[in-house]
Amino acid sequence: MNVGNGRDRAVSIAIVGSGFSGIGLAIALKKAGFTDLTIYEKADGPGGVWRDNTYPGAACDAPSHLYSYSFEPKPDWTRRFAEQPEILDYLRHCAAKYGLTPHLRLRTHVTDADYDPATGRWRVHTAxxxxxxxxxxxxxxxxxxxxxxxALPGQDRFTGTAFHSARWRHDHDLEGKRVAVVGNGASAIQFVPLIAPTVERLTVFQIEVHWISRKPDRVYPRWRHALNRRAPIAQRLSRLGIFLWFELLLNPALVSPHGRRLLSAHIRAMCRFALLSVRDRGLRARLTPRYEPGCKRILTSSEYYGALNRPNVHVVDSPIAEITPYGARTADGDHHTFDTIIWATGFRSQDFVAPMRVTGSHGTELNAAWKDGARAYLGLAVNGFPNFFLMYGPNTNVGSGSIVHMLESQAAYIVQAARLLAKGATSLDVRADVLDRFDEHAQRRLSTSVWNQGGCDSWYLDGDRRNTNNWPGSMTGYRRLTRRLDPADYHLEHPEPRKHA
Known part of the structure; x- marks a missing residue:
């Protein structure tokens, strides 16, 4: 059943989501001896973002050897930047190898979760x-x-086919179609080069310009797979080298104002070199950002700019004013006709638990508690929500590096919380003053980062320009802070001792 000796009490644990976060946490908990696990997944299989994003060319922009669990290296990654099918297969492999299949409740959508102070338990409701x-x-x-x-005027009047890139319509053949791609971010730069040769006309509505450098991708030869298997240290050294590049060179320049000028000059040079592949000088100027490199996510592609040279591809800068039955009218008055819309407009990145409603110990719903901006201690715990933790929560996104490293830190911390419950605690509620101090410190450090000072709008910032997403330090620093759960950071409750007659 559970941990340690016979005096440990059973701890039942619910995990909502089965992407890298949920699978990694479930494995860590099982390794620690916790077996009463339920993993809720609204879809028909695990995989999270790598299950949902099946658009052409979907791939990771972090090197494969780092974008994987440290305890489960994959020696035979086919390329340096793995593509979606291979990453999904890796996650399915991990779920199967570590015995998570019996714990998965697939096609089960959690709608609400509320905490009962009387029992110290969470009640989870499903659709x-x-x-x-x-x-x-x-x-x-x-x-x-x-x-x-x-939300654009006239969307309901469009007579063609429209879908988001994360909900790709594989049953909709794009060959010979007039296609509009709304957005030019991380997903668009991957699929635009692949659909451009097959469509009749492709109109890219550029929402905001991005710094884009060439992608240093390559296929791994068979001898590299054999080396990784026979001498695993080779793969570990490769992972370490990538990690140190992010930690010692890129991350400090994003987080700290010191040294940013050198990084900025380097990135500008790389991106402007990539831009030279755009033959039209006027278009080249329109594709050059006016904000500081790193303010938005720096994108990588070796094919996107080349695709824009095609005679059937057009870039539109003017924002869409309304959708019409047969296209869109832009703010400059021009009408653009098309029969397919692909929304490459990203995600609601501040909706950390939506559409699930989470209600804490005082009857407060989590989004109401976050009315002034999402915040959580170490991105994990929220005051007033005992025995509740987030993974990939507020201020835990990394501007450089691999989120998987952060998730492993979070999983180890949550395992410690589960052990406290197993040892007899009934309630762990992070203290308000601890959360306040952490948040103030994080926002103070973020205030001087390139994400806050680089002169752009990004998904890192909420409507009040508060950075709710990024971690203001290094992956190593986060690992150090989460290595030990300090019980003094929490209000701990224990059951009342039995009174003897």
Whole structure:
């Protein structure tokens, strides 16, 4: 059943989501001896963002050897930057190898979760009418799970086909179609080069310009796979080298104002070199950002700019004013006709648990508690929500590096919380003053980062320009802070001792 000796009490744990967060946490908990686990997944299989994003060319922009669990290296990654099918297969492999299949409740959508102070347990409600209670609840929903589609006038009148890139319509043949791609971010630069040769006309509505450098991708030869298997240290050294590049060179320049000028000059040079592949000088100027490199996510592609040279591809800068039955009218008065819209408009990154409603010990719903901006201690715990933790929560996104490293730190911390419950605690509620101090410190450090000072709008910032997403330090620093759960940071409650007659 559970941990340690016979005096440990059973701890029931619910995890909502089965992407890198949920799978990694479940494995860590099972390794620690916790077996009363339920992993809720609204889809028909695990995989999270790598299950949902099946658009052509979908791939990771972090090197494969780092974008994987440290305890489960994959020696035979086919390329330096793995593509979606291979990453999804890796996650399925991990779920199967570590025995998570019996714990998965697929096609089960959690709608609400509320905490009962009287029992110290969470009551989880699902869309099929089911209800279950747990000692510990973890939201592993991720920051990039809810597609964002702009609300534009006339959308309901469009007579063609429209879909978000994260909900790709594989049954809709794009060959010979007139296609509009709204957005030019991380997903668009991957699929635009692949659909451009097949469509009749492709109109890219550029929402904001991005710094884009060439992608240093390559296919790994068979001898590299054999080396990784026979001498695993080779793969570990490769992972370490990539990690140190991010930690010692890129991350400090993003977070700290010191040294940013050198990084900025380097990135500008790389991106402007990539831009030379655009033959039209006027278009080249329109594709050059006016904000500081790193303010938005720096994108990588070796094919996107080349695709814009095609005679059937057009870039539109003027924003869309309205959708018409047969296209869109832009703010400059021009009408653009097309029969297919692909929304490449990203995700609602501040909706950390949406559409699930989470209600804490005082009857306060989590989004109401976050009315002034999402915040959580170490991105994990929120005051007033005992025995509840988030993974990939507020201020835990990394501007450089691999989120998987952060998730492993979070999983280890949550395992410690589960052990406190197993040892007899009934309630762990992070102290308000601890959360306040952490948040003030994080926002103070973020205020001088390139994300806050680089002169752009990005998904890192909410409507009040508060940075709710990024971690203001290094991956190593986060690992150090989460290495030990300090009980003094929490209000701990224990059951009343029995009174003897």
């Amino acid at each position: 099929d009418g089911g209800t279950a209670e747990y000692d510990l609840l973890v939201a592993a929903c991720g920051q990039l799970s809810n597609p964002a589609v702009p």
